[in-house]
Structure formats: structure tokens, C-alpha cells
Amino acid sequence: xxxxxxxxxxxxxxxxxxxxxxxxxxxxxxxxxxxxxxxxxxxxxxxxxxxxxxxxxxxxxxxxxxxxxxxxxxxxxxxxxxxxxxxxxxxxxxxxxxxxxxxxxxxxxxxxxxxxxxxxxxxxxxxxxxxxxxxxxxxxxxxxxxxxxxxxxxxxxxxxxxxxxxxxxxxxxxxxxxxxxxxxxxxxxxxxxxxxxxxxxxxxxxxxxxxxxxxxxxxxxxxxxxxxxxxxxxxxxxxxxxxxxxxxxxxxxxxxxxxxxxxxxxxxxxxxxxxxxxxxxxxxxxxxxxxxxxxxxxxxxxxxxxxxxxxxxxxxxxxxxxxxxxxxxxxxxxxxxxxxxxxxxxxxxxxxxxxxxxxxxxxxxxxxxxxxxxxxxxxxxxxxxxxxxxxxxxxxxxxxxxxxxxxxxxxxxxxxxxxxxxxxxxxxxxxxxxxxxxxxxxxxxxxxxxxxxxxxxxxxxxxxxxxxxxxxxxxxxxxxxxxxxxxxxxxxxxxxxxxxxxxxxxxxxxxxxxxxxxxxxxxxxxxxxxxxxxxxxxxxxxxxxxxxxxxxxxxxxxxxxxxxxxxxxxxxxxxxxxxxxxxxxxxxxxxxxxxxxxxxxxxxxxxxxxxxxxxxxxxxxxxxxxxxxxxxxxxxxxxxxxxxxxxxxxxxxxxxxxxxxxxxxxxxxxxxxxxxxxxxxxxxxxxxxxxxxxxxxxxxxxxxxxxxxxxxxxxxxxxxxxxxxxxxxxxxxxxxxxxxxxxxxxxxxxxxxxxxxxxxxxxx
Amino acid sequence: xxxxxxxxxxxxxxxxxxxxxxxxxxxxxxxxxxxxxxxxxxxxxxxxxxxxxxxxxxxxxxxxxxxxxxxxxxxxxxxxxxxxxxxxxxxxxxxxxxx
Numbered sequence: 001x002x003x004x005x006x007x008x009x010x011x012x013x014x015x016x017x018x019x020x021x022x023x024x025x026x027x028x029x030x031x032x033x034x035x036x037x038x039x040x041x042x043x044x045x046x047x048x049x050x051x052x053x054x055x056x057x058x059x060x061x062x063x064x065x066x067x068x069x070x071x072x073x074x075x076x077x078x079x080x081x082x083x084x085x086x087x088x089x090x091x092x093x094x095x096x097x098x099x100x101x102x103x104x105x106x107x108x109x110x111x112x113x114x115x116x117x118x119x120x121x122x123x124x125x126x127x128x129x130x131x132x133x134x135x136x137x138x139x140x141x142x143x144x145x146x147x148x149x150x151x152x153x154x155x156x157x158x159x160x161x162x163x164x165x166x167x168x169x170x171x172x173x174x175x176x177x178x179x180x181x182x183x184x185x186x187x188x189x190x191x192x193x194x195x196x197x198x199x200x201x202x203x204x205x206x207x208x209x210x211x212x213x214x215x216x217x218x219x220x221x222x223x224x225x226x227x228x229x230x231x232x233x234x235x236x237x238x239x240x241x242x243x244x245x246x247x248x249x250x251x252x253x254x255x256x257x258x259x260x261x262x263x264x265x266x267x268x269x270x271x272x273x274x275x276x277x278x279x280x281x282x283x284x285x286x287x288x289x290x291x292x293x294x295x296x297x298x299x300x301x302x303x304x305x306x307x308x309x310x311x312x313x314x315x316x317x318x319x320x321x322x323x324x325x326x327x328x329x330x331x332x333x334x335x336x337x338x339x340x341x342x343x344x345x346x347x348x349x350x351x352x353x354x355x356x357x358x359x360x361x362x363x364x365x366x367x368x369x370x371x372x373x374x375x376x377x378x379x380x381x382x383x384x385x386x387x388x389x390x391x392x393x394x395x396x397x398x399x400x401x402x403x404x405x406x407x408x409x410x411x412x413x414x415x416x417x418x419x420x421x422x423x424x425x426x427x428x429x430x431x432x433x434x435x436x437x438x439x440x441x442x443x444x445x446x447x448x449x450x451x452x453x454x455x456x457x458x459x460x461x462x463x464x465x466x467x468x469x470x471x472x473x474x475x476x477x478x479x480x481x482x483x484x485x486x487x488x489x490x491x492x493x494x495x496x497x498x499x500x501x502x503x504x505x506x507x508x509x510x511x512x513x514x515x516x517x518x519x520x521x522x523x524x525x526x527x528x529x530x531x532x533x534x535x536x537x538x539x540x541x542x543x544x545x546x547x548x549x550x551x552x553x554x555x556x557x558x559x560x561x562x563x564x565x566x567x568x569x570x571x572x573x574x575x576x577x578x579x580x581x582x583x584x585x586x587x588x589x590x591x592x593x594x595x596x597x598x599x600x601x602x603x604x605x606x607x608x609x610x611x612x613x614x615x616x617x618x619x620x621x622x623x624x625x626x627x628x629x630x631x632x633x634x635x636x637x638x639x640x641x642x643x644x645x646x647x648x649x650x651x652x653x654x655x656x657x658x659x660x661x662x663x664x665x666x667x668x669x670x671x672x673x674x675x676x677x678x679x680x681x682x683x684x685x686x687x688x689x690x691x692x693x694x695x696x697x698x699x700x701x702x703x704x705x706x707x708x709x710x711x712x713x714x715x716x717x718x719x720x721x722x723x724x725x726x727x728x729x730x731x732x733x734x735x736x737x738x739x740x741x742x743x744x745x746x747x748x749x750x751x752x753x754x755x756x757x758x759x760x761x762x763x764x
Numbered sequence: 765x766x767x768x769x770x771x772x773x774x775x776x777x778x779x780x781x782x783x784x785x786x787x788x789x790x791x792x793x794x795x796x797x798x799x800x801x802x803x804x805x806x807x808x809x810x811x812x813x814x815x816x817x818x819x820x821x822x823x824x825x826x827x828x829x830x831x832x833x834x835x836x837x838x839x840x841x842x843x844x845x846x847x848x849x850x851x852x853x854x855x856x857x858x859x860x861x862x863x
Contacts, residue, residue, distance in 0.1 A: 736861075736862065737859060737862055738858075738859030738860060738861040738862030739855065739856060739858070739859050739862075740794075740855055740858065741785070741786055741787075741794075741855055741856070744785050744786055745786050748782055748785075748786070
């Protein structure tokens with residue numbers, strides 16, 4: 001095994017940058033990881049239908065192999081990070097092993113045009129290796145889960161083919177070593193999400209949702225392309241797509257600030273659409289129209305984290321462009337902070353369990369973007385890592401419940417599921433606690449690091465960081481309370497109280513509930529239609545166990561520095577291996593010092609949020625339900641009914657801040673209605689009047705010219721030429737006999753004349 | 765080298781071809797005559813190519829052969845369709861394009 005995990009000697013030619021081109025086999029051949037699912041996509045498409053398990057086995061085999069390769073790459077990276085020695089470029093003497101962070105780049109020239117090289121290759125560093133692990137493990141579990149979940153679907157094979165392609169696209173994206181390749185991966189991910197969200201396209205809302213996701217992403221893609229072009233021309237003396245070269249040029253201050261501002265703003269638009277940041281997040285909840293495993297994949301590992309990944313990958317662009325260091329407010333952090341609070345608020349008013357989770361994802365993505373915005377790079381990436389596990393866990397758990405009751409509506413068809421599905425219940429609770437950030441589950445560690453990273457906390461020592469982002473700290477803490485509260489509500493409505501479903505399971509009685517209704521149709525095996533819901537099978541439960549296990553332990557990967565309960569060698573392992581700190585392509589960010597007091601305060605606030613929700617649901621609603629012998633989902637005289645202000649707030653939330661109304665009703669209708677009318681008025685009164693006046697003048701002038709010049713002089717000439725051509729045409733008509741041989745004769749005669757002319761000319 | 769003989773042969777072929785194209789009424793024979801004209805040109809190309817020791821002539825002859833093959837293919841297809849429609853391939857009867 002040593003030949004596999006050993007590392008190659010550094011190349012004899014010292015490079016100025018911290019990039020190695022030869023390394024361990026698993027790092028050099030990391031491109032196999034995306035290649036395998038891509039091959040499986042082709043294989044399933046062509047041969048899937050004839051396979052024993054309709055193509056699922058090929059997809060699972062390919063993703064399993066990818067996962068194994070990713071794990072090996074993870075070990076290889078740890079070896080590489082700790083032992084690689086890069087000779088000092090100046091003196092030639094080797095530096096201390098493991099001191100410098102050396103990425104492995106393995107690229108080849110794709111094409112060359114006009115002196116510009118277009119490369120294709122893989123860039124392997126801690127960030128991409130971490131993403132490989134997350135994507136492959138979540139994808140593998142989703143694959144296994146899907147064999148049961150969509151088992152009866154008529155496009156089962158097709159579903160697995162695109163699941164494979166989705167995985168391949170995301171893996172390709174995270175391994176890209178240049179921004180052009182990133183665009184390719186980015187768009188591939190978008191196409192796959194479009195296909196999978198619209199998997200049940202026969203129903204209008206589903207295909208609408210797929211279109212909405214695709215088109216909203218197009219809006220951001222405009223920014224992506226402009227940003228890429230800007231970087232191409234601005235960085236490294238211009239004309240390179242290479243990520244590392246661009247980053248290095250920016251770190252060394254070779255790129256003008258204006259260019260970076262433009263580039264970072266444009267790329268931010270792309271991130272907002274892809275990663276569901278506020279005002280462009282509206283596609284994300286609608287994307288719940290897709291099958292649940294797809295939602296899990298989109299929200300945990302692929303698609304939405306692509307935006308966060310891109311910021312992390314091109315961090316110098318944003319760090320310099322947004323001026324993150326030494327500031328107390330910037331656009332990215334503020335977008336993140338607003339998204340995390342607004343997303344969390346929206347999660348309160350959803351009846352659909354998947355939409356609660358969708359808005360929760362919006363909110364958590366807000367955390368990540370905010371963390372990147374305040375310069376807490378490691379915290380953001382670490383939150384991405386932990387979030388992948390517990391969010392996949394929650395989504396698959398909600399799918400497990402929906403599989404049993406054939407609906408996603410918590411208020412109508414769920415409640416009391418704890419009794420029927422104890423195993424799903426436990427995993428769901430673990431996922432919720434991890435998401436709410438309770439000690440010692442994964443979410444606690446990552447969320448706490450984000451809060452610390454804002455640097456807005458000066459109590460009892462601690463923090464520092466890149467600036468005093470106090471506002472963002474407050475939003476983050478408030479968001480923690482919201483998260484805990486809406487997850488409590490979700491757990492109560494789904495698993496506690498009395499079972500409210502089962503009354504309408506004869507047919508498609510849940511009208512107006514499009515995807516729920518469809519999944520119902522997809523699983524119309526008669527035995528389930530009546531009686532109590534029951535626990536899901538092992539292919540659904542085992543992924544849930546694994547994910548909830550990871551949701552517990554993932555947080556220990558990055559214990560804060562100075563954490564007194566364990567030795568120093570156990571703290572900040574994740575940051576040590578993932579963050580390209582002190583490498584040539586990473587900005588010099590400051591690390592905040594963790595603070596116990598902040599962790600305690602944040603936990604107390606989260607518990608208070610959960611406590612309020614528990615008091616409302618588990619105490620007041622439950623008691624009322626007992627008294628009235630009904631299963632209730634809310635108090636009839638609750639705050640939103642009795643208090644006008646709260647009621648108005650509730651209405652705003654139910655209508656999703658009227659953003660969809662803004663997009664469809666106001667912007668589209670304004671374009672169609674008042675704007676069109678205004679344009680018409682301007683057209684009629686202003687432009688037409690000018691045109692009319694000009695016309696009247698022109699007519700006067702024209703009439704004079706007509707009478708004098710036109711009629712006598714020009715017309716005479718034109719008429720004359722007409723008459724001449726008419727007569728000539730009449731003569732020439734004779735030649736046009738329609739007989740091909742006559743034409744040929746003329747052709748040859750003319751050729752002979754030409755030849756004769758030439759002869760005469762050359763003879764003379 | 766006796767270039768004259770080749771030129772004479774090609775001139776004769778060319779004239780036969782032209783006569784065929786102009787005088788014959790049968791569509792297939794007209795196509796064949798066109799082939800004669802093209803091959804007369806080919807002989808010229810090859811002859812001059814050999815004279816000047818330049819392969820360009822031969823290369824062009826090959827091009828001509830390839831294009832001629834395609835042209836005959838299309839031409840015969842047209843003749844066949846005309847025959848199916850009119851039961852005749854007499855070119856003097858085909859004058860729909862008369863102006």
C-alpha cells in the first residue's frame with residue numbers, strides 16, 4: 001500500500017508558485033472520480049433498460065468506486081499536506097515538510113487559439129478533495145435510497161442516468177483548474193437539475209418549477225460570464241483562465257481594484273442565483289417539485305453549494321474586490337446575513353415539509369455566504385461540509401415520511417408519525433438538532449465558527465478576525481434562534497400530536513398539492529392505500545442511519561483551536577488540511593480566536609428559540625388538542641390571528657415577501673401594462689406628433705419636387721429605360737426557350753467567342 | 765514528348781462531346797456526352813501536368829473525376845424521375861422553363 005500512499009519526489013525544477021505537478025497517484029488521477037459517473041451515465045442511457053436492476057446497479061457501482069477513490073484521495077491528501085517538500089525557489093534548499101500548502105495541478109492543453117491557451121485539467125487541494133468526499137458519499141446514499149423511493153417510477157432508468165450525470169457534473173466542477181472549465185461544470189449542473197426537478201413533467205407545476213430554476217439561474221449566468229471575461233483580461237497580465245494564476249496575480253496585487261470590483265459583483269450575481277441568495281432564491285423552494293432524493297442531492301452536495309464553492313475557490317477575487325479585510329460591512333456578508341434571516345422566517349409559514357427544509361437550506365446558505373463575506377473562509381467551507389450531512393439526512397427523512405403517507409403536507413396528512421416510524425423519527429431528530437446547532441452535534445461547531453469569524457464579539461477575549469462585523473454577528477445569532485424554532489415546529493407537526501392523514505387515501509384527494517399528488521400516483525400499490533402508515537424499508541433507513549451518524553461526528557473534524565478538552569493535535573484538523581493558508585493563491589486572511597462565551601450565548605439563544613416553539617406547540621397546542629379531542633396544528637387564537645401587526649407579518653411571509661408577485665405581477669405586468677401604455681402614449685403623443693410634423697413638411701416639399709423634378713425629368717428617364725428594357729426583354733425572350741440544349745448551344749457559342757477573344761488578345 | 769497527339773485526341777473528344785450535348789435528344793446520351801467533354805479536359809490536364817512535371821495537373825484530373833461522378837449521379841436521378849413522370853426522356857419535349 002505504501003506505493004499508493006507514498007508521494008512522489010518533488011519535480012527537480014523549482015516552481016515559483018506553490019503548485020506541484022506530480023504527486024501521489026490518487027491526487028494525480030483525481031479526474032477518474034468524475035469520469036466514472038460520467039461513463040455510468042452513458043452506460044445507463046444505452047444499456048440501462050436491459051439490465052437486471054434497470055441501470056441502478058451501474059450507477060451505484062460507479063458512484064461507489066468514485067467514493068472509494070475519493071476516500072483514498074483524502075488519505076493521500078493528508079499525506080501530501082503533511083509531508084510535501086517544495087524546494088525554496090531562491091536558494092534551492094528544501095523547506096520544512098508540511099509547512100507550505102501545495103496544491104496538485106494536472107492539466108493538459110485543450111486547444112490553442114490566437115496565443116491563448118485553453119487548458120483542461122484538475123486542481124486538487126484540500127477544498128476539492130473535501131468536496132469530492134461530500135459529493136460522492138451523499139450521492140451514493142441518494143442512489144441507494146432512490147432504488148426504493150422511485151422504485152415504481154416509469155422513468156426509473158432515466159432517473160438514474162441523470163443522477164449519475166448530476167454527480168459527474170458536480171465532481172467535474174469542483175476539480176476544475178480553470179474558470180472556463182468551471183463554467184462548463186456549472187452549466188452541466190444546471191441542466192441536470194432542470195431535468196431532475198422536472199422528472200415528473202407531465203404535471204404543469206413540475207415542469208414550471210424546472211423552467212423557473214433554469215431561467216433564474218440564467219439570470220446569474222450573465223454575471224458569471226461577464227465576471228469570467230473580466231478576470232480573463234485583468235488577471236496575471238491578462239489572458240489566462242487558470243484559477244491558480246488568477247488568484248496568485250490578485251494576491252500579489254497585480255490586478256487593478258476596479259476590475260476586481262466588477263468581477264466580484266458579477267460573480268456574486270451568479271452565486272446569488274445558484275446558491276439561492278435573497279431575491280434570487282425563489283427557484284429553490286419551487287425546486288421541491290422534483291423527487292425527494294433529487295432535492296437531497298441538490299440541497300446537500302450538488303447545485304446550491306456550487307455558488308459557495310466558487311467563492312471559496314476564487315476567494316482572492318472576492319476578498320480584494322469586496323474589501324473584506326478590515327471592514328465592518330460589505331455586500332457579500334450583508335446578502336448572506338439578510339438571506340439567513342429572511343429564509344429562516346419563511347420556513348415558519350410552510351405547510352409542506354420539504355419547503356420548510358428548502359427555506360432552511362436558503363438560510364444555511366446565507367450563513368455560508370455571510371461567513372465568506374466576513375473572511376471566515378474555513379468556517380464557511382466547514383459549514384458546507386457539515387450541512388451536507390444533516391440536510392441530506394433531513395431531506396431523506398422527510399422523503400421517508402412522505403413515502404409512508406403519500407403527501408408532503410404536514411398539516412393535512414402528517415402528525416403523530418413518531419408512533420409509526422420510530423426509526424425515521426430518531427434520525428430526523430438528530431438531523432434537526434444538528435441543524436439547530438446544539439452541542440455537540442455537527443451544526444454547533446460549524447455555526448459557532450461562523451459567528452466567531454464575524455469578529456464582532458469582544459467579550460472575555462476572543463475573536464479578532466478580519467473586521468468588526470457586529471451587525472452580521474447579530475443576524476447570525478438571531479438566525480440560530482430561528483433555525484431552532486422552525487425545526488421544532490416542523491418536528492412537532494410531522495411526528496407529534498395525532499395522525500391527521502389516512503382520511504383521503506382513496507384517490508388523488510390532495511388536489512392542489514401537485515407533487516405530493518404525483519408521488520401518490522407513483523406509489524399506488526394498493527396495500528398502502530388504507531390503514532396506518534408504516535416504517536420504510538432498509539434501503540431508505542440505512543442511508544438515514546449513516547447520514548445521522550455523520551451529522552453527529554462531522555463537527556469533530558474541526559474543533560476550535562484552544563479547545564481545552566482535547567489535545568492541540570486534534571483541533572482545527574479540517575482547517576489545517578482544507579484551507580490553503582499561506583499558499584500563494586490565497587489571500588492573507590486573519591483567523592479569529594474562538595471564544596467560549598460566544599458559543600454559550602449562541603447556544604442559549606438557539607435554545608430560547610427552540611424553547612419558545614416548544615412552549616407553543618408541545619405545551620399550548622398539545623393541551624388544547626387534548627381538551628378538544630382534535631389534532632391541531634396551531635392555536636385558533638394565536639398571535640397571527642389576535643395581533644394585527646403579527647398577522648400582517650404572517651401574511652407577508654405566506655406570500656414569500658411578495659417576491660414572486662414582484663417578479664411576475666409587478667415586473668412582468670408593469671412591462672405589459674403601464675409601461676406598455678406609457679410607451680404607447682409617448683409613441684402617440686410625442687413621437688407621432690414629431691413624425692406627423694416632419695411628415696407634413698416633407699409632403700409639402702415633396703409635392704413641389706414631384707411636380708417639377710420627378711414628373712418631367714426623372715420619370716421621363718425612368719419610363720424611357722423601362723420601355724427600352726421592355727423591348728429588349730421581348731426580344732431576348734425568344735432565346736429563353738426552356739430547352740436545355742438551346743441553352744447549351746448558347747453556352748458553347750459564348751465560350752467559343754471568349755476563347756476567340758483570348759486568342760486574339762494573346763496573339764497580338 | 766508528343767504533346768500534340770494528346771491535345772488532338774482531347775480536341776476530338778471535346779468536339780464529339782459538344783456535338784452529343786447539342787444534337788442528341790436522349791437525356792442519358794447527353795449526360796454521357798458531358799462525360800466526354802470532362803474527360804477531354806482531363807486528358808489536357810494530365811498531358812500538361814506530365815509536360816511540366818507538375819502533379820497539380822493529375823490532382824486536378826482526380827478532382828474532376830470525383831465531381832463528375834457526383835454530377836452523373838444527380839443527373840441520372842433527374843433523368844429517372846423525368847422518365848417516371850413522362851415515360852420519355854426526349855429533351856426537346858422538356859420546356860417547362862420557357863419564358
